[in-house]
Amino acid sequence: MLSLPDTVSPFHTTIFWLSLVLSLAFAWAARFTRVNKFLASAILFLVINAAVCGALAGVYDRYQSRVAWIIPFCLITYICNLIAERRRGVARQNSPALASFDLIG
Numbered sequence: 001m002l003s004l005p006d007t008v009s010p011f012h013t014t015i016f017w018l019s020l021v022l023s024l025a026f027a028w029a030a031r032f033t034r035v036n037k038f039l040a041s042a043i044l045f046l047v048i049n050a051a052v053c054g055a056l057a058g059v060y061d062r063y064q065s066r067v068a069w070i071i072p073f074c075l076i077t078y079i080c081n082l083i084a085e086r087r088r089g090v091a092r093q094n095s096p097a098l099a100s101f102d103l104i105g
Contacts, residue, residue, distance in 0.1 A: 012068065015072055016068050016071055016072065019071045019072040019074070019075040020071050022075050022078075023039050023071060023074045023075045023078060024039075026075075026078040026082075027039055027040075031081075031082075031085075032078060032081045032082075035074065035077050035078055035081055038074060038077065039071075039074045042070045042071060042073075042074055043071075045067070045070070046067060046070065046071070049067055
């Protein structure tokens with residue numbers, strides 16, 4: 001039973017760190033302020049969670065695996081916002097009504 005988590009753990013670790021790096025790159029661009037706030041909150045939460053779990057219970061994989069999905073979720077949110085932004089741009093270019101709305105508004 002322990003061999004499966006040991007086998008999958010490097011994959012999960014790689015996804016976490018890659019998601020963190022890419023999320024920080026999106027945050028550095030400062031295009032999506034709401035998601036940037038969510039990312040900052042998520043990082044703060046992870047630090048506080050690690051401090052509490054480490055101080056009160058010790059560091060166990062089961063505690064960290066419960067919150068390790070938060071950073072990849074932030075990356076998915078950045079990607080979804082990027083796709084939505086590009087779709088809105090394409091829709092404005094293809095629709096004269098939306099293009100004229102941009103000039104009015």
